[in-house]
Amino acid sequence: MKDYLDPINSINMPELTDSGVALEFLLTTKTGIRNLAIAITETSTPSLRKLMKIQLNVMLDLYDEITELMMKKEWLKPFDLDSQKELDIKAAENAISIAKLELFPKNSNRKGLFPTPPKK
Secondary structure, eight states, X not given: OOOTTSGGGGTTHHHHHHHHHHHHHXXXXXXXXXXXXXXXXXXXXXXXXXXXXXXXXXXXXXXXXXXXXXXXXXSOOTTOHHHHHHHHHHHHHHHHHXXXXXXXXXXXXXXXXXXXOOOO
């Protein structure tokens, strides 16, 4: 991607953003499940342990929902490792492409790239 300000380079960007947000949500939920499971084993109060178990079940259900959504959208392919590998490579290439962007291009004139109303 040579020019991130050119509208043509924003094609498919919402999908890339959505999949990235979903993956981050999935990983954060997974970390929360792990932390809550540890907390349950370290809690001595029965009522607190019961509350944490309820919350753990809610988080497990949320994890399932996120996973199902990502598989439906084909952002996650846990049963097809070759396809998942291709997705991961594509995501890494996109991240590298974004990291290489020139944030302050010398020519920031975008005249003619956007539709303008006809002159009367």
